[in-house]
Amino acid sequence: xxxxxxxxxxxxxxxxxxxxxxxxxxxxxxxxxxxxxxxxxxxxxxxxxxxxxxxxxxxxxxxxxxxxxxxxxxxxxxxxxxxxxxxxxxxxxxxxxxxxxxxxx
Amino acid sequence: xxxxxxxxxxxxxxxxxxxxxxxxxxxxxxxxxxxxxxxxxxxxxxxxxxxxxxxxxxxxxxxxxxxxxxxxxxxxxxxxxxxxxxxxxxxxxxxxxxxxxxxxxxxxxxxxxxx
Numbered sequence: 001x002x003x004x005x006x007x008x009x010x011x012x013x014x015x016x017x018x019x020x021x022x023x024x025x026x027x028x029x030x031x032x033x034x035x036x037x038x039x040x041x042x043x044x045x046x047x048x049x050x051x052x053x054x055x056x057x058x059x060x061x062x063x064x065x066x067x068x069x070x071x072x073x074x075x076x077x078x079x080x081x082x083x084x085x086x087x088x089x090x091x092x093x094x095x096x097x098x099x100x101x102x103x104x105x
Numbered sequence: 106x107x108x109x110x111x112x113x114x115x116x117x118x119x120x121x122x123x124x125x126x127x128x129x130x131x132x133x134x135x136x137x138x139x140x141x142x143x144x145x146x147x148x149x150x151x152x153x154x155x156x157x158x159x160x161x162x163x164x165x166x167x168x169x170x171x172x173x174x175x176x177x178x179x180x181x182x183x184x185x186x187x188x189x190x191x192x193x194x195x196x197x198x199x200x201x202x203x204x205x206x207x208x209x210x211x212x213x214x215x216x217x218x219x220x
Contacts, residue, residue: 001166033206042199042210043150054208086149090205093163094140094152 002026004087004097013105017075020100022087024068031091032070034063037099038083046085047072079104107131109139109200109211117190117218127183127200127211134158134176139183140203141174144213145196155203156183190218 003025012018022032030050035043045054047063050070062073074081082104087097113125127139134156141153154164154174162174173186183200195218201207 031205035207042213043207044210045206045208048204048206048208088150088152088206093165094155094203096150096152098149 002028002089002092002095004089004095006085006087006097006100008098009101009103011103011105012077014079015076017073018077018102020072020074020085020102022065022070022072022097024070024089026092027067028089028091030066031089032063032065033088033090034061034072035086035088036081036083037086043086074102077102077104107202107209109202109209111198111200111211111214113198113214113216115215115217117194117216118220119191119218121190122186122188123190123194123198123216125185125198125200125214125216127185129181129183129200129202132202134178134181134183138203139176140201140207141183141185142199142201142207142210143194143196144199145193148196150199153185153187192218194218 005023032050034047037043051063064071084099084101086099108130110128138157140155142150144150156174176183197213199213200211202209
């Protein structure tokens with residue numbers, strides 16, 4: 001299985017830029033996707049295939065990377081962005097990262 | 106609009122079988138694949154398996170021996186059956202539209218495995 005590793009938590013001030021990383025245990029081409037999940041809600045697709053913005057998602061969100069290293073960037077961060085962010089790969093079937101909890105200072 | 110909705114029991118006895126139904130609307134099961142994803146409380150999601158648009162299936166290797174996914178296209182439903190449930194199978198179970206990424210999700214159903 002392809003293991004995805006994410007940092008467990010980040011804290012950032014509103015208005016700043018934040019980068020959330022995801023490292024794959026093997027190359028996944030560009031088949032990396034990002035989700036936002038707030039407590040009590042289902043995950044919401046933000047970015048698909050590394051850098052494509054999902055429908056209705058603000059342009060403050062962007063994605064980059066290929067191979068094994070990927071980044072989700074939020075710029076500028078807003079208070080409503082407090083959530084857990086998951087990466088998911090679909091090159092070798094489907095696996096998710098453990099999530100990065102984003103907190104605002 | 107695209108919608109998915111899970112239904113099934115909230116409480117299952119250890120060693121018994123979990124049966125869930127995903128009812129979809131706004132798209133055809135013969136055009137799109139549907140996956141089941143589960144999430145223990147406070148942990149990351151886990152992909153369980155997929156019903157392909159052509160009727161084929163794919164399963165997480167860790168669950169394959171216990172899991173079965175089927176469908177009824179006339180009712181726009183996808184079914185999950187998993188046997189030999191244990192307490193670590195407790196969590197929220199989602200069905201999602203699978204385009205290699207999961208663009209639409211159901212609201213989820215909380216399943217507790219307990220006697």
